Amino acid sequence: MKGIDQRVAVFEAELRQAGLRMTQQRRLILRVLAESDDHPDAKGIFTRAFAHDPTLSLSTVYRTMKVLETQGAIERHAFEDGVSRYEHADQQHHDHLIDVETGKVVEFSSPEIEALQAKIAAELGYEIVRHRLELYGRKMPAGRRKSIKKNA
Amino acid sequence: MKGIDQRVAVFEAELRQAGLRMTQQRRLILRVLAESDDHPDAKGIFTRAFAHDPTLSLSTVYRTMKVLETQGAIERHAFEDGVSRYEHADQQHHDHLIDVETGKVVEFSSPEIEALQAKIAAELGYEIVRHRLELYGRKMPAGRRKSIKKNA
DNA sequence: CTTTATTTGCAAATGATTTGCGATAGGCCG
DNA sequence: CGGCCTATCGCAAATCATTTGCAAATAAAG
Numbered sequence: 001m002k003g004i005d006q007r008v009a010v011f012e013a014e015l016r017q018a019g020l021r022m023t024q025q026r027r028l029i030l031r032v033l034a035e036s037d038d039h040p041d042a043k044g045i046f047t048r049a050f051a052h053d054p055t056l057s058l059s060t061v062y063r064t065m066k067v068l069e070t071q072g073a074i075e076r077h078a079f080e081d082g083v084s085r086y087e088h089a090d091q092q093h094h095d096h097l098i099d100v101e102t103g104k105v106v107e108f109s110s111p112e113i114e115a116l117q118a119k120i121a122a123e124l125g126y127e128i129v130r131h132r133l134e135l136y137g138r139k140m141p142a143g144r145r146k147s148i149k150k151n152a
Numbered sequence: 153m154k155g156i157d158q159r160v161a162v163f164e165a166e167l168r169q170a171g172l173r174m175t176q177q178r179r180l181i182l183r184v185l186a187e188s189d190d191h192p193d194a195k196g197i198f199t200r201a202f203a204h205d206p207t208l209s210l211s212t213v214y215r216t217m218k219v220l221e222t223q224g225a226i227e228r229h230a231f232e233d234g235v236s237r238y239e240h241a242d243q244q245h246h247d248h249l250i251d252v253e254t255g256k257v258v259e260f261s262s263p264e265i266e267a268l269q270a271k272i273a274a275e276l277g278y279e280i281v282r283h284r285l286e287l288y289g290r291k292m293p294a295g296r297r298k299s300i301k302k303n304a
Numbered sequence: 305c306t307t308t309a310t311t312t313g314c315a316a317a318t319g320a321t322t323t324g325c326g327a328t329a330g331g332c333c334g
Numbered sequence: 335c336g337g338c339c340t341a342t343c344g345c346a347a348a349t350c351a352t353t354t355g356c357a358a359a360t361a362a363a364g
Contacts, residue, residue, distance in 0.1 A: 016362095019309095019310090020310075020311095021309095021310060021311070021360085021361050021362070022361080023310090023311065023312080023360080023361070024360095024361095025311085025312075026311090041351090042351080042352080043351090055312090055313080056312095056313090057312070057313045057314070058313095058352095059312080059313070059314080059315095059352085059353075059354085060311080060312060060313075062351090062352060062353070063311080063312085063353090063354095066353095078230075078232075078234070080230075080284070082230070082234075082350095082351080083350090083351065083352095084351085084352085097272075097273060097276060097278060099278070100281050106276055106278075108272055108276060110268060110272055112268055113265055113268050113269070113272075116262060116264055116265050116268065117265070117287055120249075120260055120262055120265075120287070121249060121287050121289050122292070124249060124258055124260060124289075125291060125292050126249060126251070126258075126287070126289035126290060126291055126292060127289055127290055127292050128287050128288070128289045129252050129288045129289055129290055130288045131285070131286060131287045131288060132232070132284065132285070132286045132288075133283070133284070133285050133286075134283060134284045134285075135269055135272070135273050135278070135280050135283045136280070136281045136282050136283060136284075137273050137276075137278030137279055137280045137281055138278060138279055138281055139277055139278055140274070140277050140278060140279050168331090171341085172341075172342090173329090173330050173331070173340090173341055173342070174330080174331095175329080175330065175341085175342065175343080176329090176330095177342085177343075178342090193320095194320080194321080195320090207343090207344080208343090208344090209343070209344045209345070210321095210344095211321085211322075211323085211343080211344070211345080211346095212342080212343060212344075214320090214321060214322070215322090215323095215342080215343085218322095234319095234320080235319095235320065235321095236320085236321085
């Protein structure tokens with residue numbers, strides 16, 4: 001858990017510059033987010049934050065998420081379950097692999113896939129603005145990790 | 153518009169075999185779907201079908217879509233706007249490119265990307281069950297279709 | 305410490321999708 | 335063809351996640 005205070009400070013500066021305020025609840029939510037290494041949804045964030053401040057309301061969480069997203073401090077994702085999940089944006093771009101059994105989210109990135117996407121879009125006459133790539137998978141029995149053969 | 157009746161007949165057989173019934177509304181919705189080459193949502197399907205049968209209800213559309221999906225007759229997608237969109241499933245696998253300006257959906261498929269996905273998943277110890285790949289793009293001025301350079 | 309515009313909490317409003325229930329109608333039998 | 339039985343339908347009410355109106359609370363600036 002290092003760097004959280006700095007991150008909060010940076011965000012506060014951005015807020016100020018946008019004419020917004022750094023409130024107790026925003027500070028708290030920011031902290032909860034920085035301490036999370038998973039992809040919690042609004043209710044999850046609310047629950048964790050509520051433990052520190054029982055006066056916090058769920059709508060404040062939603063409103064704060066929107067502000068954070070607008071400021072580029074977090075990223076919002078909507079996986080198959082439909083709800084919005086969030087993660088702080090201080091990391092490089094990546095996509096997600098979701099374990100269909102446990103719901104666990106694994107991050108990965110592939111320049112090759114990105115390049116292919118750009119190529120495909122270009123062939124169709126488009127340039128990519130953004131994309132969404134989610135793999136839903138099941139853990140393989142350890143041992144045949146390297147065989148990517150056609151035994152699907 | 154050919155083959156629709158056959159498609160409906162095939163589906164009717166599948167239904168029967170599952171102990172379900174082929175009703176007027178299911179027939180109608182199936183027809184509307186077969187005649188659509190876009191990716192309509194429940195409301196859109198309802199509107200088109202309602203024009204042929206003003207007694208149809210929206211809940212019936214939702215219920216029917218679930219049945220159709222369970223029977224494997226259609227595929228359901230949820231793009232960024234959140235609503236479920238449907239398309240008939242009698243075509244080979246493909247992904248989607250959504251025009252961010254017009255909302256138009258273009259279909260494409262890329263064996264290379266599929267292969268890369270499988271490879272990445274395998275490296276992480278997973279085998280892919282399914283995936284979701286959506287490109288959100290903007291139409292390029294015709295002329296530089298082939299240049300996929302770094303002029304983003 | 306006062307002022308003032310931003311935020312908050314709460315409750316009510318949305319919007320998409322689902323569901324309970326009584327009425328309707330397919331599919332099957334005779 | 336006439337009925338029976340259960341699947342399905344239409345409708346209204348219920349969910350669920352998320353948003354919003356409004357009055358009270360509170361940052362931030364002077």
